[in-house]
Amino acid sequence: MGDATSTDTTTVIGPVRLSVPPEPSMSRVARLASSGMASLVGCTVDEIEDLKIAVSEVLIALIEHGDGGRVDLEFEFVGRGASADGALDDRPAFVVRGSSPVEHLDLSHPDLLLCRTVLDGVCAAHAIELVDGAACIVASVACSATD
Amino acid sequence: MTGPMNDDSLTIDLDDGGAIVVHGDIDMAGGPVLEAAILQHESDADRGQLVIDLEDVSFIDSSGLRSLLGASRRARGRGGDVVLRSVGPEVARLLEITGTTSQFVIASHRG
Numbered sequence: 529m530g531d532a533t534s535t536d537t538t539t540v541i542g543p544v545r546l547s548v549p550p551e552p553s554m555s556r557v558a559r560l561a562s563s564g565m566a567s568l569v570g571c572t573v574d575e576i577e578d579l580k581i582a583v584s585e586v587l588i589a590l591i592e593h594g595d596g597g598r599v600d601l602e603f604e605f606v607g608r609g610a611s612a613d614g615a616l617d618d619r620p621a622f623v624v625r626g627s628s629p630v631e632h633l634d635l636s637h638p639d640l641l642l643c644r645t646v647l648d649g650v651c652a653a654h655a656i657e658l659v660d661g662a663a664c665i666v667a668s669v670a671c672s673a674t675d
Numbered sequence: 676m677t678g679p680m681n682d683d684s685l686t687i688d689l690d691d692g693g694a695i696v697v698h699g700d701i702d703m704a705g706g707p708v709l710e711a712a713i714l715q716h717e718s719d720a721d722r723g724q725l726v727i728d729l730e731d732v733s734f735i736d737s738s739g740l741r742s743l744l745g746a747s748r749r750a751r752g753r754g755g756d757v758v759l760r761s762v763g764p765e766v767a768r769l770l771e772i773t774g775t776t777s778q779f780v781i782a783s784h785r786g
Contacts, residue, residue: 552703555736556684559702577765584736588703592738642737642773649772 540620540673541569542604550591550599550628558583562603566622569605570673578650579622582667585643589656590628590663593640597629605671621652621668630663687712694726694760701732701739710742717746723755730761730785735769747778761785 544565548554559580566576583601590599602625634640635656647654647667654667685705686698695716701709713725725746747757758780759766767784770776 552707552738553684555703556700559734577768580734581736581769584702584734584738588736588738591703639737639741642741645773646737646740646769649768 540605540607541565543602544604546601546603548599548601550594550596552591554591554599555584555587558587558601562622562624565603565605566671569622569671571622571671575622575669575671579624579669579671581650582647582654582669583624585646585650586624586626586665586667589640589643589665590626593633593637594628594630594663599626599628601626605673619652620671620673622671624667624669625665627659627662627664629661630658631661633658633663685709689716690728692726694728696728696730698731700734701742702734702736703738706736706739706742709739710745713742713746717749723750723753724758725750725755726758726760726782728760729763729766732763733765735766737769737773740769740773740775744775744778756780758782 542565544561546558546561548557562583563576563580566579571579586601587599604623605620606623607620633656644654644656650669651667652670654665656663656665658664684700684702685708687709688696690696695712697709699705717725727743727746743757750757756779760782762781762784763786770779
């Protein structure tokens, strides 16, 4: 049992943290790690597919639009209840958080817009912002597994 | 194209009919490999129509989609199309999410 993000949120598994070099091949590593966790908690095949896409899009945003620093990832399955970061509604979800150093983030870049469009399609909620010199992304994929 | 092009997670070759056959994940690592293969095929063949077989593709993300969209844009510029063959549910879903299905001719689905 890891850290809960708020008193209303039950963390069922995680958080699991990865720190990866900003290399495209790391996308596959992160997908495997996250899908393994999701299968442990009973997410469906379709939910796992959505999670893999979400993880991949988070990495695309941070690697292709970052400054070349390491990418920190955190995976967590949370039970029902509102998340402190505002990314969840009242359903259980698999939460992906990613961050990487960046001085400037062009949210209107066409590639990043495409990335966010995909996140819109597979996530219950997602957000990207620049915080203290780092691009920070939170993406939550709804999961029917019960906590 | 003189031989198969490879990445750890992606392999590309040509079938007897000249279609580009993709095996593996079209992700941030594989997308550039696919794009290079498509560009080489375009320069070799100068075809208006490009056929890409996705029978063995079970994952695609926006970076992979960009490779396909670039090919579509160039093909249309030549008066042709990109024809996607054996499109699986993963690829179909991404095309639907991004509203880009109409950028391609879908010859067949699988799964």
